[in-house]
Amino acid sequence: MKRFIFVLTLIGTLFALPAFASLNVGTKAPLFTAEASLGGKVYNFSLADALKKGPVVLYFYPAAFTKGCTIEAHDFAAAMGQYHALGATVIGVSHDNIAILKKFSVSECRSKFPVAADTNQKIMRSYDAVLPQHNQYANRTSYVIAPDGTIIYTYTNLNPDQHVANTLTALRNWESQHKK
Numbered sequence: 785m786k787r788f789i790f791v792l793t794l795i796g797t798l799f800a801l802p803a804f805a806s807l808n809v810g811t812k813a814p815l816f817t818a819e820a821s822l823g824g825k826v827y828n829f830s831l832a833d834a835l836k837k838g839p840v841v842l843y844f845y846p847a848a849f850t851k852g853c854t855i856e857a858h859d860f861a862a863a864m865g866q867y868h869a870l871g872a873t874v875i876g877v878s879h880d881n882i883a884i885l886k887k888f889s890v891s892e893c894r895s896k897f898p899v900a901a902d903t904n905q906k907i908m909r910s911y912d913a914v915l916p917q918h919n920q921y922a923n924r925t926s927y928v929i930a931p932d933g934t935i936i937y938t939y940t941n942l943n944p945d946q947h948v949a950n951t952l953t954a955l956r957n958w959e960s961q962h963k964k
Contacts, residue, residue: 807911807912807927807935807938808935808938809935809936809937809938810934810935811934811935812933812934812935813831813840813842813911813927813929813933813934813935814907814910814911815830815831815832815933816830816831816906816907816910817829817830817831817832818877818900818901818902818907819882819900819901820875820882820885820898820899820900820901821882821885821886821888821889821898821899822889822893822895822897822898822899823889823890823895824886824887824889824890824895825886826882826886827898829875829898829900831875831929834873834875835929835931835932835933836931837871837873837931838870838871838872838873838931839870839871839872839873839928839929839930839931839936839955839958840872840873840874840875840928840929841867841872841873841874841875841926841927841928841929841951841955842875842877842911842926842927842928842929843856843860843874843875843876843877843924843925843926843927843947843951844876844877844878844908844911844913844922844923844924844925844926845857845876845877845878845922845924845944846878846915846918846921846922846923846924846942847878847879847880847921848878848880848884848885848887848888848892848899849884849888849892852924852942852943852944853878853892853944854892855944855945856876856924856944856947856948857876857888857892857893857894857899858892858894859944859945859947859948860874860876860893860896860897860947860948861892861893861894861896861897862948863948863952864896864897866952867897867952867955870952870955870956870959871959872928872955873897874897874898875897875898875899875900876893876897876898876899876900877899877900877902877907877908877913877922878899878900878901878902878921878922879901879902879903879905879908879920879921879922880899880901880903881901881903882901885899885900885901902922905919905920905922908922908923911925911927913925913940923940923942924940924941924942924943924944924947925938925939925940926938926939926940926947926950926951928951928954928955928958930958936954936958937950937951937954937958939951
């Protein structure tokens with residue numbers, strides 16, 4: 785019972801802590817290539833290649849198949865039509881290995897967008913998206929990156945509820961400013 789109360793207290797503390805992404809709007813996004821899975825199929829995701837097609841929503845999440853990460857994956861999957869209408873690519877990144885992500889990409893991401901493995905936390909660290917309390921996990925951070933590689937929006941909050949709405953709003957604002 786004491787352990788259960790401790791775990792509940794820890795979870796409550798994590799949601800109560802303010803969390804801020806360290807990469808600022810206007811900075812260049814670090815390029816990366818990572819092993820990813822889309823619909824259970826493994827391939828190498830390249831941020832540089834994705835940016836050639838349009839803006840990219842890069843979101844970091846702590847761990848596949850946890851409650852908040854499942855909610856967030858479902859939310860992103862449900863909104864993929866809106867992202868595609870805005871010409872955007874979505875990619876999720878966590879510390880999970882590719883075997884776990886193959887399953888997560890099918891069940892929780894509903895084969896709608898890829899998730900990439902960052903088992904050595906290299907990508908998380910380059911984006912300052914490491915969970916401070918547990919540095920093997922990613923902090924729940926979303927970035928919107930313009931096709932020129934500039935970060936145009938960043939949002940960090942362990943609560944998954946606003947990541948999709950916020951990134952869609954950022955994309956719409958960017959599109960309205962860059963439409964010809």
